[in-house]
Amino acid sequence: MRAWLKPVIYGAGGSLLLLGLAALFREGPRNLLADGRFWLLFAIWGAAWAVNAKIADCALRSATRGGVALLFGATLLLLWEVTVRVYQISPVILPAPSAVAAQFVASGPILWADFVQTILKGALSGWVIGCSVALLTAVLIDRSPFLQRGLLPVGNFVAALPIVGIAPILVMWFGFDWHSKAAVVVVMVFFPMLVNCVEGLKAADPMQRDLMQTWGAGWGQSLLKLRLPAAMPFIFNGLKIAGTLALIGAIVAEFFGSPVVGMGFRISAEAGRMRLDMVWAEILVAALAGTALYGAIALAEKRVTFWHPSQRGR
Amino acid sequence: MRALVPVLTVVAAILALWYLAAIWLNADWARDQAQRAGADLPFSELVSQTLSQERPKLPAPHQVAQEFHKLTWEEETEGRRGFVKSGSFSNRGLIHHALATLTATAFGFVIGSGFGILLAVGIVHNRAMDLSVMPWAIASQTVPIVAIAPMIIVVLNSVGVAGLIPKAIIAAYLSFFPVVVGMVKGLRSPDAMQTDLLRTWNASGFQALMRLRLPSSVPFLFASLKVGIAAALVGTIVAELPVGGAGLGTRLLAGSYYGQTIQIWATLIAAALLALLMVGAVGLVQRLTLKRMGFRA
Amino acid sequence: AEDVTLQLKWVTQAQFAGYFVALDKGFYEEEGLNVTIKPGGPDVAPVQVLMGGGADVMVDWLPSALAAREQGAPVVNIAQPFKSSGMMLTCLKESGVATPADFKGKTLGVWFGGNEYPFLNWMSRLNLKTDGSDVTVLKQGFNVDPLLQKQAACISTMTYNEYWQVIDAGVKPEDLITFKYEDEGVATLEDGLYVIEDKLKDPAFVEKMAKFVRASMKGWKYAEEHPDEAAEMVLENDETGAQTEEHQKRMAREVAKLTAGSNGALIEADYDRTVAALMAGGSDPVITKKPEGAWTHAVTDLALK
Amino acid sequence: MKDTLSLAEPVIEAEGLNLIFQAADGPVQALRDVSLTIRKGEFVSFIGPSGCGKTTFLRCIAALEKPSSGRLTVNGLSPEAARQSRAYGYVFQAAGLYPWRTIAGNIRLPLEIMGFSRADQAERVQRVLELVDLQGFGKKFPWQLSGGMQQRASIARALAFDADILLMDEPFGALDEIVRDRLNEELLKLWAATGKTVGFVTHSIPEAVYLSTRIVVMSPRPGRITDVIESPFGRERPLEIRDSPEFLAIANRVREGLRAGHIDE
Amino acid sequence: MKDTLSLAEPVIEAEGLNLIFQAADGPVQALRDVSLTIRKGEFVSFIGPSGCGKTTFLRCIAALEKPSSGRLTVNGLSPEAARQSRAYGYVFQAAGLYPWRTIAGNIRLPLEIMGFSRADQAERVQRVLELVDLQGFGKKFPWQLSGGMQQRASIARALAFDADILLMDEPFGALDEIVRDRLNEELLKLWAATGKTVGFVTHSIPEAVYLSTRIVVMSPRPGRITDVIESPFGRERPLEIRDSPEFLAIANRVREGLRAGHIDE
Numbered sequence A: 001m002r003a004w005l006k007p008v009i010y011g012a013g014g015s016l017l018l019l020g021l022a023a024l025f026r027e028g029p030r031n032l033l034a035d036g037r038f039w040l041l042f043a044i045w046g047a048a049w050a051v052n053a054k055i056a057d058c059a060l061r062s063a064t065r066g067g068v069a070l071l072f073g074a075t076l077l078l079l080w081e082v083t084v085r086v087y088q089i090s091p092v093i094l095p096a097p098s099a100v101a102a103q104f105v106a107s108g109p110i111l112w113a114d115f116v117q118t119i120l121k122g123a124l125s126g127w128v129i130g131c132s133v134a135l136l137t138a139v140l141i142d143r144s145p146f147l148q149r150g151l152l153p154v155g156n157f158v159a160a161l162p163i164v165g166i167a168p169i170l171v172m173w174f175g176f177d178w179h180s181k182a183a184v185v186v187v188m189v190f191f192p193m194l195v196n197c198v199e200g201l202k203a204a205d206p207m208q209r210d211l212m213q214t215w216g217a218g219w220g221q222s223l224l225k226l227r228l229p230a231a232m233p234f235i236f237n238g239l240k241i242a243g244t245l246a247l248i249g250a251i252v253a254e255f256f257g258s259p260v261v262g263m264g265f266r267i268s269a270e271a272g273r274m275r276l277d278m279v280w281a282e283i284l285v286a287a288l289a290g291t292a293l294y295g296a297i298a299l300a301e302k303r304v305t306f307w308h309p310s311q312r313g314r
Numbered sequence B: 001m002r003a004l005v006p007v008l009t010v011v012a013a014i015l016a017l018w019y020l021a022a023i024w025l026n027a028d029w030a031r032d033q034a035q036r037a038g039a040d041l042p043f044s045e046l047v048s049q050t051l052s053q054e055r056p057k058l059p060a061p062h063q064v065a066q067e068f069h070k071l072t073w074e075e076e077t078e079g080r081r082g083f084v085k086s087g088s089f090s091n092r093g094l095i096h097h098a099l100a101t102l103t104a105t106a107f108g109f110v111i112g113s114g115f116g117i118l119l120a121v122g123i124v125h126n127r128a129m130d131l132s133v134m135p136w137a138i139a140s141q142t143v144p145i146v147a148i149a150p151m152i153i154v155v156l157n158s159v160g161v162a163g164l165i166p167k168a169i170i171a172a173y174l175s176f177f178p179v180v181v182g183m184v185k186g187l188r189s190p191d192a193m194q195t196d197l198l199r200t201w202n203a204s205g206f207q208a209l210m211r212l213r214l215p216s217s218v219p220f221l222f223a224s225l226k227v228g229i230a231a232a233l234v235g236t237i238v239a240e241l242p243v244g245g246a247g248l249g250t251r252l253l254a255g256s257y258y259g260q261t262i263q264i265w266a267t268l269i270a271a272a273l274l275a276l277l278m279v280g281a282v283g284l285v286q287r288l289t290l291k292r293m294g295f296r297a
Numbered sequence C: 001a002e003d004v005t006l007q008l009k010w011v012t013q014a015q016f017a018g019y020f021v022a023l024d025k026g027f028y029e030e031e032g033l034n035v036t037i038k039p040g041g042p043d044v045a046p047v048q049v050l051m052g053g054g055a056d057v058m059v060d061w062l063p064s065a066l067a068a069r070e071q072g073a074p075v076v077n078i079a080q081p082f083k084s085s086g087m088m089l090t091c092l093k094e095s096g097v098a099t100p101a102d103f104k105g106k107t108l109g110v111w112f113g114g115n116e117y118p119f120l121n122w123m124s125r126l127n128l129k130t131d132g133s134d135v136t137v138l139k140q141g142f143n144v145d146p147l148l149q150k151q152a153a154c155i156s157t158m159t160y161n162e163y164w165q166v167i168d169a170g171v172k173p174e175d176l177i178t179f180k181y182e183d184e185g186v187a188t189l190e191d192g193l194y195v196i197e198d199k200l201k202d203p204a205f206v207e208k209m210a211k212f213v214r215a216s217m218k219g220w221k222y223a224e225e226h227p228d229e230a231a232e233m234v235l236e237n238d239e240t241g242a243q244t245e246e247h248q249k250r251m252a253r254e255v256a257k258l259t260a261g262s263n264g265a266l267i268e269a270d271y272d273r274t275v276a277a278l279m280a281g282g283s284d285p286v287i288t289k290k291p292e293g294a295w296t297h298a299v300t301d302l303a304l305k
Numbered sequence D, E: 001m002k003d004t005l006s007l008a009e010p011v012i013e014a015e016g017l018n019l020i021f022q023a024a025d026g027p028v029q030a031l032r033d034v035s036l037t038i039r040k041g042e043f044v045s046f047i048g049p050s051g052c053g054k055t056t057f058l059r060c061i062a063a064l065e066k067p068s069s070g071r072l073t074v075n076g077l078s079p080e081a082a083r084q085s086r087a088y089g090y091v092f093q094a095a096g097l098y099p100w101r102t103i104a105g106n107i108r109l110p111l112e113i114m115g116f117s118r119a120d121q122a123e124r125v126q127r128v129l130e131l132v133d134l135q136g137f138g139k140k141f142p143w144q145l146s147g148g149m150q151q152r153a154s155i156a157r158a159l160a161f162d163a164d165i166l167l168m169d170e171p172f173g174a175l176d177e178i179v180r181d182r183l184n185e186e187l188l189k190l191w192a193a194t195g196k197t198v199g200f201v202t203h204s205i206p207e208a209v210y211l212s213t214r215i216v217v218m219s220p221r222p223g224r225i226t227d228v229i230e231s232p233f234g235r236e237r238p239l240e241i242r243d244s245p246e247f248l249a250i251a252n253r254v255r256e257g258l259r260a261g262h263i264d265e
């Protein structure tokens, strides 16, 4: 990319973001441009991107890679903090990151208990079950053209039932504790995973399939030795998307009934009490957990699909 | 057409299971009621009761079908606010709400997937974006949308943005991510020889994008779009909760307040039909595109 | 005409009949007001809407308003159409609960999101810990399923709403036992009207609110006398089309019992009782210091003149 | 020799085979009225201009393509049934290695599928790697090898299990003369020792003449057989026979046939 | 002729080129100390056992691979800069057609990228399709063509735009003798008429001798140049020269070089 393009693009992106933010607080664009506070934010953004783009261009080792991401995040946080302060936004609407951090530190045990309840018990178990069932279903569907034609449309239909409708029903069926949350997650991750698996199982190239045929490989063998490996890039795609959906699902399901522990419970309860710093501390936990899960999946993907062009040569 | 028999078979199997489940799940309540009334309950009576409760744990298929029919056809033809009498779809029927949800979803999906594709292109072409945006795009998805949806909507409302747009924004927020993940993978899927060839012609980044990366990402794109549109629907419905007004989400919630299971299920069916319709539309586009692109059937 | 936006605490239902009556009967118009009513819901925090500028005035419960005030949202009660509390705990007789003393060891369903304060206060009065050692607390969802499915021994209900859902589901009143917060002496003030403190410095705004409260109270008094008609108006304004006539008419009648006796002005004794209850929350009181300036008679004085 | 072969039982019998591809812009007749009998132990080469249907015919034999009409049996069974009894070793025109497996892993794959024992697998992998001169490359991934090495790996893969019928589609196309000569010799040795039946597509006339007991010359649009040439050479074929007058005579006849096919168009 | 060539300006200059691949199981030296100067208008063939680094060297010239050490210039520029000035037409060892484009679409692709006009594009596509004898196949998709046809399409693609430097990696591997002879002649005609500089990898000794002004013999592990043979033939080369004694002498020298490379191992 041409050297001068970068600052222009990032500048444009940044201003759009800031304009959007400012618009949220009912500053007309014209007042905005005359307002010193806006230019302060703009300067922070521009400076941070310049530094970031520089590092990224020479960043090769994984340590610096992480640094770029962190710097970007720090920039966003700084912008947020400064925005909240200079525009004096009520903590009831948007707490400052510093307040969230303070709350995060102060509420360690509560956050941990919520994390265990929602992520470890609800989301993870649901994710594992949902993804396995989807993979099995995909394989089953693949096995039988009859099922493929019959189950896929119906499967789409069933899996498209919106979580908001499903959650209360599943809470009614599976009780208030994490089991119902896991059930919601299962339903939620099933479809994305299924679609990716089905697509992936079609991904092996024709010559590779023909080879299997000449060896008289059975369906199971060609599945195990060809179709599944070839499907791996798609399957990991599904796992990643399902991973983030699982967190959302587990948290949202708690809105529809829960014991008095759990991230969704805390978020809805504390939001009602106007304690938004606690709400955001929970969101922070969710974001950390989600990123960790995603990172773990990405790492596994790198190991398993090292041969795929998207992993090679980078 | 080829699919008709298999689909019908599967549907029949599901209906059978559904009836059994309904009897099983609703039996407790029927027995309780009998006990409270001090009556005894022969099995045939139990079965017929479980399939006709007013607030069943799991409504029987025919109850849902009746409700669905009532909320669509009957409401529009006979209802006071129905299409026949008032010239517009009734707000008590499902069609009115489904249309509201459909527009917001479609709108949000277009924004979200468009943004997702752009972001993926940026990530693939620009190191800084790859390194810094991707982790935060991931983090953004782990923010429980329902937790911030009300805040977003409150804030947007306060600037006078109301109606369709806030819903579409939430829908876009949920649908952009699957598209980003899939497209990043897809845009990186051309093999070494294919990219090398372009290099020998000194194709620009943009040319490589248009002529190699995009075409070879198409299978990934469609897998993502299907997931994306389903996600957009979830987003819209979630966003409808605090917005109120028309929409299937509002309807679901309303059913939920009053524990009207049958109504919830009828609405769920409508929502799923909507999803099916949209995923089907994407599938159709996919088939046409792949055919044009010479992919083997 | 002057614009006023009212944010409700909950979905469009007869709980807010007075405002819809005032709207449909033209009481607001008579005062020269152009009123917009925004429905709420489980995900809407009215305080946030108010602070974000999305509304001028909101309906909220005093405990949650006071809690918000302590969190830095300076909201002020300007009127109190609800005289008495409609909250109660409804239990299945077969669960073995007969008196509050039986709560120990039972599972109780509670609404959270700012509505849990009266319950927590009551439990601390009863010396029952809510962390699971004495009673197990469930965050109940929107409806009465936990009771019907026997997932909880008792659930929170409103006299005008959820209680009737239990009845409608086929449970006989004699199979139930109810504890009204009013009767237990732990009642707190419910639906009141609140605005942001700053705005009250502007006499024009106070004037506008006075008109609003006057018209609203007129609506309420009309609704008390004509509950069925009031319910019709609510239905007319329900965009979701989910409410049923029968349920809303009954709700309007029940709500009339709660608004009876209020002329709109906050009764200081009731306020003090609520504050005392909230501050006595044991180890985890809802509010830690006595709120200052959380209510004003400025508006009602003007309105009732 | 010739006589014993023509007396051997037929392995592949094709009669009046036609194959028509339905392409978007109209049907393409890839094979017309192809009749051919290949007996056990024969080494039959197919030669013909590009696009004349050699690959297609081989694919039909291996049950990878279904003829539109005509009769085709393999070992008296349908090709489908023969495939299921694992009668074929097939080398494709392109290497077609699986990118997620190492070279050794690729060669081991059919052995795993056919249920060879672990020890046997390792031994066979080692043997064929040596045969194609790739010892030491077993742990590499396909994309780390040169084109010719990939081609050899794919040959090794087809030789690793002892299929009765070897179908090879230009296996030596990407190899230099020296390696080609060596592999030609190895292939002949293997063939002589095991009595396999071989179907072999090549573009090199000397190679075809050197290796085959029969040479099938094909002609394109539509693909058909224009000549079948018997070779007078026995199973033992020293490289020197390539300078004999019989050899040159046959080579010339093949060349004529080929040329005719080209002029035809 | 020879003299005018050695006086022409150098186009490709390699000096002490080394390239080491870092594989997971240790480094692989693909090129060692390769020095070679190719002058404008030369036709240089590379021949050598499989895996000796021919492809790798061609890729270095085309800036697809970065040498680990040594100097390499193209037209006096870095290979990278030469690439940016679109100096190369490259034919890969495998056809590498884009599966979502028709044959004509594939050939048109570089033309689109280089901004040729629509009319010019159509005209060129038509011309090169005829050149490789694929007229009428423009609308097919790659998988509807036979292996040899795909290979020819890929040659056509590299010829469609007039690059000054043609790099061809075994372009005629999958073609039969007749077609190969024809394309050899065509290539020579093109070369004689345009004065392009050609780098050509082949496994066929006669082909190398027939086409080249110089033949570079390479040897593997590590890949290096073992012999460079000048050809005495001029630009005009009738097919008959293949029977001349000079031709056979050169062919023999190349064969010796090749054999040495194989024994080396």
Ligand SMILES: Nc1ncnc2c1ncn2[C@@H]1O[C@H](COP(=O)(O)OP(=O)(O)OP(=O)(O)O)[C@@H](O)[C@H]1O
Pocket: D143, D144, D145, D146, D147, D148, D149, D174, E021, E022, E023, E028, E029, E030, E048, E049, E050, E051, E052, E053, E054, E055, E056, E057, E093, E223
């Ligand atoms: N990406 C890579 N990683 C590791 N080793 C490689 C890679 N590419 C090539 N090699 C090795 O480099 C050597 C030279 O390979 P190259 O492709 O240049 O051979 P070649 O002369 O073209 O052979 P052929 O005639 O078979 O195509 C080989 O030993 C090969 O294994």
Ligand SMILES: Nc1ncnc2c1ncn2[C@@H]1O[C@H](COP(=O)(O)OP(=O)(O)OP(=O)(O)O)[C@@H](O)[C@H]1O
Pocket: D021, D022, D023, D028, D029, D030, D048, D049, D050, D051, D052, D053, D054, D055, D056, D057, D093, D223, E143, E144, E145, E146, E147, E148, E149, E174
């Ligand atoms: N899947 C297909 N769809 C349509 N046409 C096809 C298909 N496969 C092959 N053909 C056509 O069938 C004919 C024969 O192809 P085949 O691959 O058998 O040729 P071949 O003799 O192997 O040629 P080569 O020596 O170039 O590999 C060709 O004209 C080709 O275009």
Ligand SMILES: Cc1ncc(C[n+]2csc(CCO)c2C)c(N)n1
Pocket: C009, C010, C015, C042, C111, C112, C113, C115, C140, C141, C142, C157, C158, C161
């Ligand atoms: C999740 C949830 N939270 C709180 C309430 C309580 N609530 C808010 S307004 C109101 C008046 C009665 O309708 C009541 C009871 C609920 N029902 N559901």
Ligand SMILES: [Mg+2]
Pocket: D054, D055, D056, D093, D169, E146, E147, E148
């Ligand atoms: Mg072929």
Ligand SMILES: [Mg+2]
Pocket: D146, D147, D148, E054, E055, E056, E093, E169
């Ligand atoms: Mg090579």
